[in-house]
Amino acid sequence: MALIDHIKRCNAFDPSRYLPFTIAGHPIGAVTRDFAAKLAAFPEVFVTEGAAVRLRDELATPEARTAAVEDVLEHMREAGSAPKKKGELYRVVEHWGDGPLMLIDRAAVPVFGIRAFGVHLNGFVRRNGAIRLWIAQRAADRVIEPGKLDNMVAGGQPAGLDLRENLIKESAEEAGIASDMAQKAVPVGVLGYCMDSEWGLKPDTLFVYDLEVPADFTPRNTDGEVSAFRLMEASDILDLLRNGQSFKFNVPLVLIDFFIRHGLLSPDTEPQYLDLVRGVRAGL
């Protein structure tokens, strides 16, 4: 498996499956043709017209939209045609930084093909010039990719927190990192991808942070999402990436970007260097 194959996997989708979904004229997502047909049962909330789906313009405020869509989702969950509620609200925006057009339960985000945002933290140690990274193993009871390897810390971006606040919260939950240590994490860029998923289209934006941790620090999970942590040589991680799918599907993008930024891949010897640089941000 070439490094570029991880990027291809995160950017595989079939546009013909989807109809655009808009709110108040903003293109903010996409729904499968099947799901659009189901939304036709709720004409007081959704309008399908000209091969596109929109929220009814009469729903003119974020609060009204949030309530109306949640009401529809609740009906659909009972019929098994929408995913089980996660109880965490995401902001629905056309562009990061915009005020939200509405809020929506995290599980329903791919159902409407809404762009999700998240934070990923590379935890690393330097020794004799070599870099080692703290790699998490996802708990066996995770719905998504149980048992796969993961970044030291990663999490979706809920409504009501800024990125740094979310990073501090996730760092405490996932790796037992104290707030003053998490404050030292350095924002180092943004990655993006877009793929077909079980419930629909998944366009994702990952805000990436690096944190060099002390040699005597060991991450310790507190929320049950991680079963173990291992401190791995960068070269061993690269070997794993080149030889299969040990990592959760989107984590290779974060690691490839880390390897590029830290000079662990060379443009003189990595034939697909330029494709990798472009590829980790293909879905931004």
Place this chain on the structure above:
Amino acid sequence: MALIDHIKRCNAFDPSRYLPFTIAGHPIGAVTRDFAAKLAAFPEVFVTEGAAVRLRDELATPEARTAAVEDVLEHMREAGSAPKKKGELYRVVEHWGDGPLMLIDRAAVPVFGIRAFGVHLNGFVRRNGAIRLWIAQRAADRVIEPGKLDNMVAGGQPAGLDLRENLIKESAEEAGIASDMAQKAVPVGVLGYCMDSEWGLKPDTLFVYDLEVPADFTPRNTDGEVSAFRLMEASDILDLLRNGQSFKFNVPLVLIDFFIRHGLLSPDTEPQYLDLVRGVRAGL
């Protein structure tokens, strides 16, 4: 001036000015309509057909193409319709890493809208957690942007060297950096842009390197291209970038990318953070 304006300046071009230019079926450049008309005087080398220009397929080897195009350029230089020869050969490729379709004098690269490659080196020092960068001032006799501020080291990528070899050569010439110090430069990614220029289209790919230099190191120019070096606080450089065009036109891209990678811009406070991350690679 917003940071994003530097990126817009490097990505301003009018596609309607140009016709595509191909060699052996490879799209490798673009020529202005005016220049295409002048090439019509050399039908044994160039063919204009269907709003596109191509090198004659009978010129089947890199050597034959290089000689034929240089012969045409020599005639055009005498007539003042091609730029003065620089005496440095660039490789002409569709994709970085391909074998060259031909070589061409550096000055003629924008005339044919051929993608150029180069290396840029951020030289920096850390003190009490703050980062300072070594900034060059271009000599007053430079043809391009005399007197403007520049990276510690930067240079085009000539035929016959790999990137690291070129970086070592340029580091010695521009900043008096010994080979063993230049070897420590870390490749950290690639940037790209595409703009209208005096002679035609300029698509450019910049391989970026970071080098943390010792506190007692001072760069010293040896080839006359730099008139002075200054060690500047990152925050002062950011202020300069936000307040005008003190830097050579493409250097802000390298600096903005440096600020992003080193956490000197925050996604929580820089409203155009995502546009900047995308923008510095817009032309890749």
